[in-house]
Amino acid sequence: MSRRTVVHDTIVIERRFAVTPARVFAAWADPVARDRWDVPGDDWVVCESEHDFRVGGREYCRFGPQGDARLCGEGRYVDIVSGRRIVMAGTMSDGGTVISVSIGTVEILPDGAGTLMIYTEQVAFLDGRDTSAQRTKGWRQILDRLEVELKG
């Protein structure tokens, strides 16, 4: 019997933005805006992407360091509440091998004149090919870029 592992974890990251919930929601909903910020690290690139932003719509993104964009996120939008909530479910692959299965929930809440955004990712990491620390680091970098996007 082969040695195979699954590690389950839940990542929660909160961010406050000085813009309205409608603007934060739009940064997720607009495919062009999304491709500007949803990549970890300034030296990483998005090579191919699809954001069919509707319930049941496909979400796909091939990305990675310049010249080695072999990571693929692929999934579906499962639930969308305009201005308020987005739930996505899918997989992350590295060179064709599935390394994790995730549910990503974006909650967008009014917070004074601004917004509290809570990103929750429930992840099953397969066969030790990725870790919760790595994934969390990636998301922090992505959300730093979202912050820059929202200041623009």
Place this chain on the structure above:
Amino acid sequence: MSRRTVVHDTIVIERRFAVTPARVFAAWADPVARDRWDVPGDDWVVCESEHDFRVGGREYCRFGPQGDARLCGEGRYVDIVSGRRIVMAGTMSDGGTVISVSIGTVEILPDGAGTLMIYTEQVAFLDGRDTSAQRTKGWRQILDRLEVELKG
């Protein structure tokens, strides 16, 4: 802004069976066997089902109490390691409304002459339409039926 909620939880249920891992795996993999046991409660019925047991294959089941089978589980098999692991991702709907999004992981491990099975469900419950306690109760009833199936 509408009042919408998401509750995230992880349900873990362990069961030991006095049969081989191969037999436990087969009870999940065989569509006919699966429909015999994968329903909570002896008075509940499966009305429609599809178990396309391969990576990317669709899984669908409409079930509920006799005469009111309005619950629908729908998803995909994301990862299958023969005899060892099954990962499914999908949604549960009640009368057409999505009530939860889940990743279900079945781990099947040798345990002496028998098997230790670990079922882990990472769930996002939407708008309070289901609860972790309810879902856990349902799975315990289902796994009681799997135990009967494996004794047959």
